[in-house]
Amino acid sequence: MTLRIGNGAGFLGDQLDAPRLLVEGAQLDYLTLEYLAELTMSILARAREKDPATGYAEDLIGVLRSLAPSLVLQERLRIVSNGGGMNPSACAKTAAKVLVDANLGQTLLGVVTGDDLLASLPEIQAAGCRLENLDTGEPLDALATPVVSANSYLGARPIVECLSAGARLVITGRVADASLTVGPAIHEFGWSWSDWDRLAAASVAGHISECGAQATGGYYRHWEDLQLATVGYPIAELDSDGHCTITRPAGAGGAVNRHTVASQLVYEIGDPQHYLTPDVDVDFTTVQIEETGPDRVAVRGATGRPPPDTLKVSLAYRAGYLASGQLLVYGRDCLTKARACAEMILARLRRAGIELDQTHVECLGAGDGVPGLHAPPADLREVLLRVTASDPRREALERFAREFAPLITSGPPGLAGYAAGRPQVRPMFAYWPTLVPRDLVRPAIDVRTAQEWIGS
């Protein structure tokens, strides 16, 4: 038996039509939808602070609505998503309404919780875990700022439990990206939790697909002839022995070849001999890739070892505010004028008694995207001036945000682009990378019919 697992989302904000097109373009057994980056968790935590009924990936709801006809037609299709974010149960209730509206009220919907450690931090510390910062070694006690969110990365186990209980839709909070793929594989193939090489194989499949179209030609250097407007999202075909083929729906744009797959294999990894998930410690250096047909790449040879007995925690705290404004500066002297504009903004703030904590000036078009790498070209005719500032005081940044528009009449000539409005001041977060012993984290599942979720 070959299990076909497609991934239709690589982050919160990814293409809304991609999951539907993937499901309609290929017979899938499972669709995964990956929505959570570290920063996303803090943003969702803030949303939940303001409204306890939010804090999940709202994109998931619209996507589910678009998938409802396929869920009716394709009886085998199951969905696993970490779109529950900071509030998987609230997400499940809203998702349940979509299922009920599609006459799928008896569908079982499973929720995974237990990743959110915010309320249990005192208990964890009392148990002797100092939650030391992995970079500085400081214990969490030393942090003076309130923690906004603290989520441990859960593995595939609670997903498997939901699927075994019959769930057709599984909504989780912070689960490791690769575990969204590992869960269905273990459930279907009955692999042992210590079959490290097979867990590694499924984790590699999950890692390749987790960023959606980045495995199928998106962001690939040789993108020109790949019809990326209609790029197909990745499908991992997994066998019970852990053999995996990466492909995409026939007829879609994009491409799957050894280079699109390899560039995603090395994306956002550290030591390739130790790609750590809560399920397994994967060695990427034993992985072999081979083109076996048009848009088909076989991925073999992954090896795994037992994972550490600690889980990674994504812990965020408030770190003041940030604002960023832009103006287009035109003319042969655009670079001189742009730099003068930035100086004027900061000088006028100083005159008002405001010295900002940190500022950064970029002349985009002059090479500042990677600061200091190249000298500006000699024949520049326009640059986009971007001035960004951070400060603990919101009001100081509100004043900073006001200083862009006045340049139109009180700065050098050749400026445009102020019509987009005043820059927004937004909260900034900082991270406290840390670990927690597994036995202090208690994943929980809740599986009910969609109808029951609505009444809950």
Next chain:
Amino acid sequence: MNDDRTETVSLGTLAHARSGDKGNHANIGVIAYTREGYEHLCQHLTAECVAEYFASLGPTRVERFELPNLWSLNFLLYDALAGGASRSLRIDTQGKLLGTAILELELPALNSC
């Protein structure tokens, strides 16, 4: 044939690349087009030369990892992202541009030795 000039070639003729973030560290995966090219990169695209090329980003150190089966090298540029996704004031908060930028790095040409 003898030639006194040292011939160079830009990395982009031998490889493509993709970069991203790991907190405040940037990762750059460099994927050679051929096995021969990979071996050339192993010899010449050292952690030191990547650190020097991106010195303006202020990495505290650069570590190189080899993935011979994938003809790929992975570079970790520690503390190179000015605070990372949540705190950096740069437009490229996550180091996404570095994979394109590194392709202009000049290396000795493949047959120049």
